[in-house]
Amino acid sequence: MIDLVIFGAGGLGQMVFDILHAARGIHVVGFLDSDRSLHGSTVGAVRVIGGLESIDTLRRRGVSHAVVAIGDNPTRVEIADAIRARRLELASAVHPAASISIHAEIGAHVIIGPRATLCVHARVAEHAVIGAGCIVEHEGSVGRGSFLHPAVRLAGAVTVEAYVTLGIGCTVIPGRRIAAGARVEPGSIVIRDVSTGGHVGGIPAAPLPAPASRFRAAAEVGGRVSTGVFRR
Incomplete structure (x- = not known):
């Protein structure tokens, strides 16, 4: 039995808890969160223990792993680096109901929801999130730190670079490239490549103004962002 904490007590954290519960062999000790107003509360039946400052104490008590659900x-990537610096191992959360080809490649510290499908030679890089019911078809790739919300469908040989956000129900036709830091609005159908940091939406997807959103663009983390495409 592995003792583990989940960093992030919001909706994604609750999804991760459900994944880990289904996977068995893992004891979720509690949530961590940077929002101090949540500390000491419970989410579902799970206590929010504290923030990053709680990790040293938890490690001394036998907690060995963490999943970052931001x-x-x-x-998400920055928090993962901070947790690793405090000597907790980072874990993935892959739902047992996901369908993953034996020829797919999955990086470290990923989250893959129920009924997600990764087809032959699909590739998912580290720190990516693949939501419930997503399809990554043959030879598709999802870059480092990207987030595919539920029911996203990537046709064959689609490339999603680093720190991309694809809203719920998006479809991308074969061979398109979604460049680093781009954002695609829910329900869009992408028939053209999307440029670095681009914001698109609609059917077919077309450029939109930059979103007034709490989500940061990839450019804000400076020169540390690469395309993030999974490499063999």
Whole structure:
């Protein structure tokens, strides 16, 4: 039995808790969160223990692993780095009801929801989130720290670079490239490549003004962002 904490007590954190519960062999000790107003409360039946400052104490008590469940892509990676610096191992959360080809490649510290499908030679890089019911078809790739919300459908040989957000129910036709830091609005159908940091939406997807959103663009984390495409 592995003792583990989940960083992020919001909706994604609750999804991760459900995934880990279904996977068995894992004891979720509690949530961590940077929002101090949540500390000491419970989410479902699980206590919010504290924030990053609680990790040293938890490690001394036998907690060995953490999953980072933060929706903002750059923040998710930054928190993961901070947890690793405090000597907790980072874990993935992959639902047993996901369908993953034996020829797919999955990086470290990913979240993959129920009924997600990764087809032959699909590739998912580290810190990516693949929501419930997503399809990544043959030879598709999802870059480092990207987030595919539920029911996103990537046709064959689609490339999603680093820190991309694809809203619920998006479809991308074969061979398109969604460049680093781009955002695609829910329900869109992408028939053209999307440029770095682009914001598109609609049917077919067309450029939109930059979103007034709490989500940070990839450019804000400076030169540390690469395309993030999974490499063999």
